[in-house]
Amino acid sequence: MAKAIALGIALFAFWLTLSGHYTLFLLSMGVASCGLCVYITTRMGLIDAETVPTQLRFALLTYWFWLIIEIIKSNKDMARIILSRKIELAHQFVLIPTSQQTDMGRVIFANSITLTPGTVTIETAEHALLVHAVTPAFVPSLEEMGRRVTAVEGAQA
Amino acid sequence: MTLDLVIQIASWACFSIGGTFLVIGALGLIRLPDFWARIHAAGMIDTLGSALVLAGMMLQAGLTLTTLKLVLIGLFLFVAGPTASHAIANAAWVAGLKPERLEKDEGALLGRKSS
Amino acid sequence: MSDPLAMFAVALVAVFVAMLLVIIRTFMGPSLYDRVLSVNSFGTLTVLLLGLLGFLTGRPDFLDIALLYALINFVGTIAVLKFVRHRLLGAANPSRDIADSRDEIVKGGQA
Numbered sequence: 001m002a003k004a005i006a007l008g009i010a011l012f013a014f015w016l017t018l019s020g021h022y023t024l025f026l027l028s029m030g031v032a033s034c035g036l037c038v039y040i041t042t043r044m045g046l047i048d049a050e051t052v053p054t055q056l057r058f059a060l061l062t063y064w065f066w067l068i069i070e071i072i073k074s075n076k077d078m079a080r081i082i083l084s085r086k087i088e089l090a091h092q093f094v095l096i097p098t099s100q101q102t103d104m105g106r107v108i109f110a111n112s113i114t115l116t117p118g119t120v121t122i123e124t125a126e127h128a129l130l131v132h133a134v135t136p137a138f139v140p141s142l143e144e145m146g147r148r149v150t151a152v153e154g155a156q157a
Numbered sequence: 158m159t160l161d162l163v164i165q166i167a168s169w170a171c172f173s174i175g176g177t178f179l180v181i182g183a184l185g186l187i188r189l190p191d192f193w194a195r196i197h198a199a200g201m202i203d204t205l206g207s208a209l210v211l212a213g214m215m216l217q218a219g220l221t222l223t224t225l226k227l228v229l230i231g232l233f234l235f236v237a238g239p240t241a242s243h244a245i246a247n248a249a250w251v252a253g254l255k256p257e258r259l260e261k262d263e264g265a266l267l268g269r270k271s272s
Numbered sequence: 273m274s275d276p277l278a279m280f281a282v283a284l285v286a287v288f289v290a291m292l293l294v295i296i297r298t299f300m301g302p303s304l305y306d307r308v309l310s311v312n313s314f315g316t317l318t319v320l321l322l323g324l325l326g327f328l329t330g331r332p333d334f335l336d337i338a339l340l341y342a343l344i345n346f347v348g349t350i351a352v353l354k355f356v357r358h359r360l361l362g363a364a365n366p367s368r369d370i371a372d373s374r375d376e377i378v379k380g381g382q383a
Contacts, residue, residue, distance in 0.1 A: 017225045071204050078201055079181045083181065089189075092260045094263055095263040117197045117205075120196055120243065
């Protein structure tokens, strides 16, 4: 129930952002359409920890801040590789062990790995991710990233 | 007056650095020798380049509804961009596309016949 | 210096140059995945181009189109990849899905 209300509020905030016209008629139409969406989603049984991730901790914001700095660093390294006169690559497929308990945590970790240029998640499994790195220099920071994701993923739903 | 100047300078910096990263990423897409390296150059376009250009537009728009829409676009790009990259990389790996010279290959541990 | 149109024009030029280079890779790309990758990047650049055009012409309503284009670009990329892998766009044929040995990595990875 709490998740349904949270979904309704999020949908209405999205509607308000895209609309831009705030007359009584249009607002009531927006409320009605959001209510219909929540009703249909509930009937389809789609409201769970995956569609409405309210279990994520507030610390996710500080994690994003750390991730942005990490993205800037690896972008700089990647730009240096591209602009160097003779491109030197050492391709590798590396298995990165994951310590996350939930699917959501693993998704955040895999997406963060792909967000930092220089590393791409190729395949996922229960306790490890297969990662392609363009040189070995990009791999060491992934360990700390995994620890930080485990800290913010929240309780098992 | 001074705040306005600071915002102007900041958005100039965002646009020029972001544009530079866009062009470097596109250049990497041309220069890098094989697919597995090019996917990282495309990642540069998707992450820092587009984020900085969007940030420059946000600074120009100020605190309006336009900025909120730009934040939505940025959030979507940051969630969907890596997902698309992962889908492409996974499809290429399943299809058996390999770099010519692999320094280290732990993919064999997956126990899958990746041709 | 402080004319906002100038900085939009600078960003627009950068986006155009990047689009040109990316579309060259789309035509050159030796493998299919190179082409899908560069088309995806081209879509991201198109989103930026739409936003910048909206600012340049003083009509920020273009941002709605940019948001929509970002959504369509993502769905299109996934659709092309799914078609290449399964040869159909409806329900995936389970017998042709190659990624089915999900648990073996645990034994292999931890050993």
